[in-house]
Amino acid sequence: MDRRTFLHALSASLLAAPLVSQAQQVKRIGFLRVGSPPQQFTTGLRQGLREQGLTEGQNVVIEWGLAESEARLPDALAGLMRLNVDVLVASGTSSVLLTRDAARSIPVVFVAAVDPVAMGLVKSLARPGGTVTGITAVAEELNGKRLQLLQQLIPNFSTVAFLVRAGSPATREHTKQAERAAGALGVHLQVVAARDHSELEKAVSAARSAGALLVVDDSVFTTHRARIAELALKNRLPTMYGLREMAEAGGLITYGPDYGDLYRRAAEYVQKILHGGKPSDLPVEQPNKFELVINLKTAKALGLTIPQSILLRADEVIQ
Secondary structure: OOHHHHHHHHHHHHHHHHHHHHHHHOEEEEEEEEOOOOHHHHHHHHHHHHHOOOOEOOOEEEEEEEEOOHHHHHHHHHHHHHOOOOEEEEEOHHHHHHHHHHOOOOOEEEEEEEOOOOOOOOOOOOOOOOOEEEEEEOHHHHHHHHHHHHHHHOOOOOEEEEEEEOOOOOHHHHHHHHHHHHHHHOOEEEEEEEOOHHHHHHHHHHOOOOOEEEEOOOHHHHHOHHHHHHHHHHOOOOEEEOOHHHHHOOOOEEEEEOHHHHHHHHHHHHHHHHOOOOHHHOOOEOOOOEEEEEEHHHHHHHOOOOOHHHHHHOOEEEO
């Protein structure tokens, strides 16, 4: 090889080197969930990734594993694993339970899983001890505050129907926490269950004699939030939820974590893991931002007057 040919080859290799390096830096983030995630989930996650220097389409790619039903979750997870994702974001308890059992080699960041210690997801909040960590919900404390709000809204409030999803691995824990919260306030809890959207009408109708309907945070219910709001109004049931989209879809009131912020914070875990951090060493965190959303149109349809004291506390009032 003569000198000119050698220098040309060397120059070409140097020019190509940054492209290879850049390609190697692209990481794949898998997002696992039943149903389509609300916009604030995806917006929060993308915002958080940008804040951590992770730009979608440049140095990270998000692969969406969205199952049509809980029964299809294993298929969605298998698809993500075939794509060789570097980290999984598990949205909801069902998703994270599956990833814990079926994707042991992939680090997992969960968002809003109910009591991760009781569910066997982590050994402790401070030292998760496995391949799973993330941000938990504080369901019992939140349910207590939700019930207190209902007591202020509804005259002679004494019984609340609690809509849960039959067959969900989180239902037992959700029910235990709701029972404790109701018991502390002297409120009777009537549990009504629906396995999927086809059973919602029967479940909500069974709750018609209660003073209000408290709906558990569940991806299936979130997906069919407009249907639940329609059925509750038909049965003259004031509704309480934990996710702002439920009020936007016609529910009466929501009080719960700022889910956009939770997914933004989940990106911090993703960044740490992509840079060598181990889930076992990353403490589980809890929500620190909460929001109250009230739908005045629904209140008017139910004949309810929202006290000014509650309206002044609301983060958003839907007219």
